[in-house]
Amino acid sequence: xxxxxxxxxxxxxxxxxxxxxxxxxxxxxxxxxxxxxxxxxxxxxxxxxxxxxxxxxxxxxxxxxxxxxxxxxxxxxxxxxxxxxxxxxxxxxxxxxxxxxxxxxxxxxxxxxxxxxxxxxxxxxxxxxxxxxxxxxxxxxxxxxxxxxxxxxxxxxxx
Numbered sequence: 001x002x003x004x005x006x007x008x009x010x011x012x013x014x015x016x017x018x019x020x021x022x023x024x025x026x027x028x029x030x031x032x033x034x035x036x037x038x039x040x041x042x043x044x045x046x047x048x049x050x051x052x053x054x055x056x057x058x059x060x061x062x063x064x065x066x067x068x069x070x071x072x073x074x075x076x077x078x079x080x081x082x083x084x085x086x087x088x089x090x091x092x093x094x095x096x097x098x099x100x101x102x103x104x105x106x107x108x109x110x111x112x113x114x115x116x117x118x119x120x121x122x123x124x125x126x127x128x129x130x131x132x133x134x135x136x137x138x139x140x141x142x143x144x145x146x147x148x149x150x151x152x153x154x155x156x157x158x159x
Contacts, residue, residue, distance in 0.1 A: 052143035053098040058108055059147070060089040063154040067093025071110050071152070078105035078137060086111070101143040109135040110150045 056075060060068040073095045074086045084106075087095050099106060112134075134153075138146050 052101045054101045054140040054143055055145040056097045056099060056106060056108060056138055056140070057145060057147045058089075058095045058097070059149045060093040060095065060110060061149060061151050062156070063152060067091070068110075068152055069093065071112065071150075073108065073150070074111050075099070075106055075108050078107050099140060101140070103142075104140050106138045106140065107135055108138055108148060108150070110152060112152065112156050 058073050060071045060073060062068050068089055069091050071089045071093075072086055073089060074083045075097050076083050084099070085097050087097070089095050097108075134150050136148050136150060138148055140146055
């Protein structure tokens with residue numbers, strides 16, 4: 001009984017040199033995987049020199065619940081009067097601000113103009129929410145994310 005001759009599968013000449021490389025890679029793949037899991041080889045390099053920060057993420061909504069586009073949103077420290085940052089809301093009604101980490105209080109508000117209509121006199125003497133703007137107080141302890149939502153009054157007309 002004779003042993004049949006071993007035949008290589010038909011491959012074009014351009015692929016014949018790749019087969020040994022694929023076999024070698026398949027041989028070392030489990031070792032590479034175990035090293036990556038053990039932490040010896042980091043799959044993603046750490047961001048060198050990046051300072052920590054806290055993130056204040058704001059969603060801006062119209063009175064009917066739709067996202068408000070292009071509304072200027074401002075941030076200031078609670079103990080200061082000066083605005084730290086300002087940015088308009090995007091098409092999804094979202095704005096994000098990077099602030100220094102650490103225990104601090106911030107005031108976030110939508111900088112909307114009051115309606116030009118004469119408001120009826122308020123019997124209690126309180127100002128309407130549209131005249132004051134919408135303000136939300138946010139407390140940040142460390143490098144964390146704080147999510148808030150600003151709901152604009154019915155008197156605000158976006159377009």
